[in-house]
Amino acid sequence: MSKAILQIDGNNFYASCEQLIDPSIKGKGLVVLSNNDGCIIARNSEARKMGIPMGQPYFKSKNKLNQLNIKVRSSNYELYGDISNRLMQILRRNCEELEIYSIDEAFGSIQRPKEKCLYQWGKNLRALVYQNIGIPISIGIGETKVLSKISNHLAKKIEKNSGIFDIGIIDNKDPYLNLIKVDKVWGIGKRMSTWLNSKGITNAKELRDISSTQIKEKYGVVGIRILNELKGNLCIPIKESSSDRKEISVSRSFSYPIDSLEELRQAIIKYVLIASSKLRKYNQLSSAITVFTNTNIHSQDYYKNKATGKINIPTSDSRIMIKISLELTQKIFRPYRKLIKAGVILHKLQSNKYKQKILFNQKLIKEDLSQERLNHIIDKINNRSGRDTINWGSSMIEKEWSPRREKASIIKTTNIEHIPIIYAK
Ligand SMILES: [Mg+2]
Structure with a gap:
């Protein structure tokens, strides 16, 4: 027996997710746009065959996409993240080790029976993933990570391999x-x-x-x-x-440049809330926050700034993080600067297993516990009914600067409201 290394990845992952929730696109060309509907970041195989290049700005390709009747979607990371979680769960159950490498890629390992090809094993896994979540995957198998990556290229490149290649037995x-x-x-x-x-x-x-x-x-x-x-x-x-991720970062470009402190504060609060709910999801605590912002790099008075604040007792509490990040926002803001992007990084992360309890102060312990419960209830409701269903008042103000997502698909996997209703007579 020897160890076989696997490299598994979702084919045209973003496009596959969009097709999954909207079968009417199947068989047609489809492209997915980057944040703010800027450039083309993903294509399905049909769009690729029609000669649509990767990375091209949307406004430049709009006419061609229209002419060829290619469907366009804004990127929907909530959907891709959810499908990715489901994919990784199936892979984890079927591999002995699993390393999640990116949203649609993982390395894994299994024992290889002596000299035995793992093609049939791969075929079964591919079928299982397709039956359970409807996403096509490619599987590369080899003796090392580098060889399994090469195998995956060959799995995709040579059509008769039908998505699986095992270079380890060659x-x-x-x-x-x-x-x-x-x-x-x-x-x-x-x-x-x-x-x-x-x-x-x-x-x-x-x-x-x-x-x-x-x-x-x-x-x-x-x-x-x-x-x-x-x-x-x-x-x-x-x-x-x-779970031993070192930092969590959330940043976005605005749909138009902003120059008021109030707008920057709203953006930062929104990103802190996303980052802190991720932190709680991974059972981690943070002990430092950085906020940053910048203007367009090509502008004459290019400006960028960041500020970092320490959190005395490591936490995952949104309320504490909002407070600190707003103080930091004040530091990085300068009037009359046309800011196009901002973000938040939570760092110095640690597991919440070793949470330092506040000693001796009964009132603080009680407050801490009720705050923890409140955060978890908010997460639970938002997980069930969609992000922002319930949130802190300061984050709920109408946001015109939010990234443009004019062509966003409705998320049908993370929001109970979006589950189709079937009427039976
Ligand atoms: Mg992929």
Whole structure:
């Protein structure tokens, strides 16, 4: 038995989620826009085939999208986050280890019976995910993370693989590594691939065969690790825990520049509430908050600023965080600056298992407990009926500056109000 490393990812994830809740889009072209409806950040395979490029500003592609009858959606992270949670739960139940790598990607591991291909195992997992949540996934299998990533590329690239590829049972990997451009190798950034290209290294096979002294001189242990992983020696382990995140960051661009303190305060409160509910979801506490804002980088009087405040007793209480972040907001605000973005970072996170209790003061202990209960009730209601169903008064003011989301789908998986009603006679 040996350990097989898996790399699993949702195909065209954002577009797949949108298709899932609106089957009328199925078979048609679809693109998803970035925050504020800025650029195209995701396409389904139909839109890709029609030649719609990634990253293009929406206003530039609007006509073409109309002509080709391609559907457009604003990004709906609440929906994608919910589908992602469901996907990861199924993967966790079916892998021995699981590392959630991004919203639609995970590394995992399972024991491989001697010399046995895991194709059938992958096929079953793929079917299980599709039956349960309706999202197509690709599965790459190999001896290491780098090889499983390559396998995943091959699973997608070669149609007959139908979404699964296991490079781990192939002795002569050369023909497959030849197909992978060096910049597609996991861990190789733009600068490293330019340097490798200048040395005549263009694909994964050539990279595997480069002398290790040459790569060590230039990229040290990071380069050696990639090389060893390409050779099939596991150097980058699976990191299982997702709860030991170091910080939580929430930031957004405004739909138009704002220049009043009141608007900046409202934005910051909103982001603090999102961040603190995430903190409670992961059973963590924070002991420092940073707030930041900036104007357009191309503007003549470019301005950016941030301020950090310490929280004396680590907390996940929205009320305390709002209070501190509003003091910080006052510090970073300057009149007449046209601010286009703001955000909040909660850092120095720790598990709430070790919460430091306030000693001796009965009144404070009681207050702390009731506050904790209140926060949890708010989270529960918002989880059930949609974000902002109930919240702090200061965050409920009408917000015109909120990011533009003109083409947002209705969330049908996180809000009970959005569940379709079926009438039977
Ligand atoms: Mg993906």
